[in-house]
Amino acid sequence: MKELRLAFVGNPNCGKTTLFNxxxxxxxxxxxxxxxxxxxxxxxxxxxxTTYFLTDLPGIYAISSYSEEEKVAxxxxxxxxxxxxxxxxxxxxxxxxxxxxQLLELEKPVVLALNMTDILEKKGICVDEERLGKILGIKAxxxxxxxxxxxxxxxxxxxxxxxxxxxxxLKNEEVNIADMKPKERYILIEKILKEVLSLKEIxxxxxxxxxxxxxxxxxxxxxxxxxxIVFFLTFFIGEYIKSFFENWLESxxxxxxxxxxxxxxxxxxxxxVCEGIIPGVGxxxxxxxxxxxxxxxxxxxxxxxxxxxxxxxxxSIMSKAGLxxxxxxxxxxxxxxxxxxxxxxxxxEDKRDRIKTIFAIPFMSCSAKLPIYVMLSxxxxxxxxxxxxxxxxLLSFLTSIxxxxxxxxxxxxxxxxxxxxxxxxxxDIKTVSIYVLEKVKDYxxxxxxxxxxxxxxxxxxxxxxxxGLTDNIAESFGASLGKMLVPVMKPxxxxxxxxxxxxxxxxxxxxxxxxxxxxxxxxSNISSPYGMAKLTSxxxxxxxxxxxxxxxxxxxxxxxxxxxxxxxxxxxxxSRKTLYTALFVQLLIAWGVSFVFYRIGRIIx
Amino acid sequence: MRLSGAETGKCxxxxxxxxxxxxxxxxxxxxxxxxxKITVENLKTDGPMIISVRGTRLALGRKFSDGIIVWExxx
Numbered sequence: 001m002k003e004l005r006l007a008f009v010g011n012p013n014c015g016k017t018t019l020f021n022x023x024x025x026x027x028x029x030x031x032x033x034x035x036x037x038x039x040x041x042x043x044x045x046x047x048x049x050t051t052y053f054l055t056d057l058p059g060i061y062a063i064s065s066y067s068e069e070e071k072v073a074x075x076x077x078x079x080x081x082x083x084x085x086x087x088x089x090x091x092x093x094x095x096x097x098x099x100x101x102q103l104l105e106l107e108k109p110v111v112l113a114l115n116m117t118d119i120l121e122k123k124g125i126c127v128d129e130e131r132l133g134k135i136l137g138i139k140a141x142x143x144x145x146x147x148x149x150x151x152x153x154x155x156x157x158x159x160x161x162x163x164x165x166x167x168x169x170l171k172n173e174e175v176n177i178a179d180m181k182p183k184e185r186y187i188l189i190e191k192i193l194k195e196v197l198s199l200k201e202i203x204x205x206x207x208x209x210x211x212x213x214x215x216x217x218x219x220x221x222x223x224x225x226x227x228x229i230v231f232f233l234t235f236f237i238g239e240y241i242k243s244f245f246e247n248w249l250e251s252x253x254x255x256x257x258x259x260x261x262x263x264x265x266x267x268x269x270x271x272x273v274c275e276g277i278i279p280g281v282g283x284x285x286x287x288x289x290x291x292x293x294x295x296x297x298x299x300x301x302x303x304x305x306x307x308x309x310x311x312x313x314x315x316s317i318m319s320k321a322g323l324x325x326x327x328x329x330x331x332x333x334x335x336x337x338x339x340x341x342x343x344x345x346x347x348x349e350d351k352r353d354r355i356k357t358i359f360a361i362p363f364m365s366c367s368a369k370l371p372i373y374v375m376l377s378x379x380x381x382x383x384x385x386x387x388x389x390x391x392x393x394l395l396s397f398l399t400s401i402x403x404x405x406x407x408x409x410x411x412x413x414x415x416x417x418x419x420x421x422x423x424x425x426x427x428d429i430k431t432v433s434i435y436v437l438e439k440v441k442d443y444x445x446x447x448x449x450x451x452x453x454x455x456x457x458x459x460x461x462x463x464x465x466x467x468g469l470t471d472n473i474a475e476s477f478g479a480s481l482g483k484m485l486v487p488v489m490k491p492x493x494x495x496x497x498x499x500x501x502x503x504x505x506x507x508x509x510x511x512x513x514x515x516x517x518x519x520x521x522x523x524s525n526i527s528s529p530y531g532m533a534k535l536t537s538x539x540x541x542x543x544x545x546x547x548x549x550x551x552x553x554x555x556x557x558x559x560x561x562x563x564x565x566x567x568x569x570x571x572x573x574x575s576r577k578t579l580y581t582a583l584f585v586q587l588l589i590a591w592g593v594s595f596v597f598y599r600i601g602r603i604i605x
Numbered sequence: 606m607r608l609s610g611a612e613t614g615k616c617x618x619x620x621x622x623x624x625x626x627x628x629x630x631x632x633x634x635x636x637x638x639x640x641x642k643i644t645v646e647n648l649k650t651d652g653p654m655i656i657s658v659r660g661t662r663l664a665l666g667r668k669f670s671d672g673i674i675v676w677e678x679x680x
Contacts, residue, residue: 062634066627094659095636182633186641186659204657207646216649312664316652324666325653415666417653418631422662 002050006158007080009073009103010087011096012059013305013422015115019087019145020056021430047155055082061095063102068346077106083161084110085154090117090127090142093197097189101168101177104136109161112140113154118147126198135192137164146428171195209424210309219313224394226306230297231393235374235386238290242527245286250525253278268469272459275522280455280515281448286527287371287511288440294367295336295439296432303427307332308419319415321404324348326417327357331400334364335393336439338565341366342572349416356407358569359582362561363400365392368510372556375514375527379536380546388550396557450564451515454508458501458519473520492594493548493602494555503555509562547601551594558590606677608643609670611654617643617675624672632669636661643675 010016024043041056057076058069065071077084086103088096093114103110114129133140139157143150168175170191180188212218253274260270301307307329315325327348333341341361345354365373373392377385461478463469473479481504482497489495494503502516518526521538525531539549560566560583570579611617619641622629636659637643646662648654653666665673 062631064630064634066631066634092660095661098634098636182630183638183640186636186638204644204660204662207662210647210655214647214655216647308664312653312655315664315666316649319652319667325664414668414671415653416628416668417664417666418635418669419664420661421655421664 001046003053004050004158005053005055005080005082006085007055007057007077007082008085008087009057009077009099010059011061011089011092011099013420014059014087014089014092014096015145016059016087017056017431018428019113019115019143019151020054021428021434022145022148022151023052023054045155047152050155050159052155052158055080060099062099063106067349077108081108083158084108085113085158086110087113087115087145090114090120091123093127093193094186094189097192098182098185100136101180101185101189104138104164105166105178107163107166109158109163110138111154111157111161112136112138113150114140114142115145117142118144124199128196128198132192132196135169135195137167137169138162168192207421207423210421213306214309214312219309220317223310223313226301227393227397228390230294230301231390232386233297234290234294234370235389238287238293239374241289242286245289246525246528249278249282249286250528252282253525268463271463271471272456275519276459277452277455279518279523279526280458280512281451285444287367287374287514288444290370290374291336291367292436292440294370296436298332298336299432299435300427303425303432305422305424308421311417311419312421315415315417317401318404319413319417320408321401322408322413323353323356323404324415324417326419327353330357331361331364334361334366334400336367337442338362338364338366338561339568342565342568345572352409355573355578356404358572359407360400360403362565362586363396363403363558365396365557366510366561366565368562369556371511371514371527372506373553375517375532376549376553379532379539380549388553392553392557395554399558450509451512454505454512455515455519458505458512458516462501462519473522488591491598492555492591493544493551493598494594496542496544499544499552503559506556507560507562509564510556513556547598547605551598551601554597555590555594558586558593560586560590606675607671608645608656608665608673608675609654609667611645611648611670611675611677613645613648615645616678617645618678619643620674620676622673624669628669628672632673635663637673642678643673 023045057073129140311325314328330341330344373389377388462476465475482501486495498520505516506513523531644657646655
């Protein structure tokens with residue numbers, strides 16, 4: 001079978017990813033976080049007896065090395081001999097053709113795909129794609145990524161794609177584009193557009209939603225409101241779906257227990273499976289709906305075009321902390337997971353800005369901390385639980401900004417914000433769902449590996465003591481370690497060895513704090529009403545009340561991030577000293593804040 | 606005048622770009638070249654601004670708006 005490699009290149013927001021997804025569907029390897037991906041994505045499709053290997057490169061405005069996206073795209077293009085599929089937004093050819101002209105100089109075959117021509121035609125403007133192709137010396141084709149029209153045409157043309165000659169063939173002149181200055185290129189593009197568009201100038205329509213969404217006064221409260229709704233939905237819909245998971249998990253444990261005892265497995269193995277592995281891994285799985293919903297909503301916001309407005313809205317505040325509003329996007333991703341958030345800092349051009357943002361990201365409460373907030377607030381605060389869980393998110397938002405203020409350089413630094421505000425659009429279901437699917441897969445992979453081993457290891461240190469295998473957890477090595485640290489955590493109201501061991505386990509993955517507590521307090525299904533009631537009574541009997549619970553939530557949100565986040569940060573910062581300092585400071589802040597809060601709380605209540 | 610001193614709703618023509626080489630290059634790549642027409646859509650005092658240029662809507666930080674020299678286009 002014949003094979004052909006295609007590389008998709010185009011401006012951000014030109015519909016490139018939508019087109020790529022239309023071709024590859026579920027066959028792609030890495031999902032694309034629209035707008036902030038700094039890696040290429042691969043997929044394949046078969047058509048007319050040829051297998052096409054497709055690569056989706058990050059959206060770029062020009063071929064230079066200003067941003068990380070451009071470096072990735074350039075490195076790929078210079079090393080490969082793929083046919084370049086240059087995807088352009090036909091409603092904004094003036095800027096899109098700038099990149100096209102640069103691609104013509106690469107001496108690689110190019111096919112020009114004019115996306116969104118239907119929108120342009122609705123405005124009463126026609127584009128002569130045949131003429132445009134002739135002028136540029138390549139083939140051009142009208143497509144609609146959203147309606148999936150023109151897809152086979154792209155593949156057909158790519159088989160006989162033309163190597164451009166680097167000359168623009170206007171009606172009355174031939175222009176060699178080599179070594180042209182940006183200004184001259186834009187003048188040339190104006191000339192080209194005069195020949196191919198039925199109307200001279202495309203005026204940009206006033207963006208009505210922006211009158212409110214980027215309003216100087218209302219923009220920020222609206223943004224906070226939007227995030228409030230996001231967390232509200234995550235909490236409520238997530239909880240609803242979760243109850244099904246829980247029932248299933250409970251009957252599963254009973255089933256497995258019955259099976260293992262009937263097959264005469266030893267008590268230790270039954271305990272390892274039913275009290276260690278299943279509650280540990282399963283407990284984490286019950287939070288899957290919450291995480292899926294959170295990423296679904298964040299994906300919707302991003303794909304609709306609202307996130308770039310957030311850059312503008314947040315720029316004034318962020319620039320006071322010495323960063324541009326753009327640095328806020330990785331921080332919002334931090335609500336989902338620190339790992340992609342830390343990777344997304346690559347979109348920031350300044351290295352110092354990146355390190356500051358990486359340090360602040362773990363303070364945004366990631367979705368793995370959600371189970372901790374949900375459980376603790378439900379245990380002690382009844383109907384106020386959602387409010388208190390949301391308060392953690394608001395607090396984490398404020399804390400991370402406060403942290404950035406502390407890290408700010410003394411000399412006044414002006415904001416280097418520079419982002420495009422694309423037209424608002426209905427989010428593409430496919431783009432968003434592929435993204436969510438990928439996040440869910442990551443989460444499951446973590447449940448299968450890190451949490452699995454953490455559960456097994458936790459079970460082992462809790463069932464082995466000085467006298468060998470023991471049924472009494474209080475005599476185990478794990479308990480001794482926790483007990484050793486009790487004096488350190490007592491001033492914060494967290495001087496319980498079970499809680500301390502759970503917190504240590506949280507460094508493996510934050511969700512493990514919940515599963516850790518379920519194992520340590522011997523409750524098989526911690527998020528069921530029965531399990532909760534049991535845990536509440538056990539905790540209350542030991543003097544752990546609402547104040548302790550909220551302090552524990554505070555501690556969990558502030559202390560050292562999980563191993564995966566630490567590893568990612570270490571890969572990005574590349575300085576051990578900076579990393580260790582950061583980790584130590586995070587632990588210190590967590591202890592300090594918990595201490596102050598608990599002490600003041602004790603005086604008030 | 607500097608673009609940072611512009612007013613919402615008015616149109617300006619770019620006269621020159623006074624920025625470090627890499628930032629200047631980026632601004633030029635995005636179509637903010639000499640003689641390009643800029644419409645100011647929104648701005649915050651001492652903060653960022655939203656402009657439209659060559660059919661693109663951009664949010665510009667203070668560093669950039671301070672470095673773009675423009676003159677006002679009389680309506």
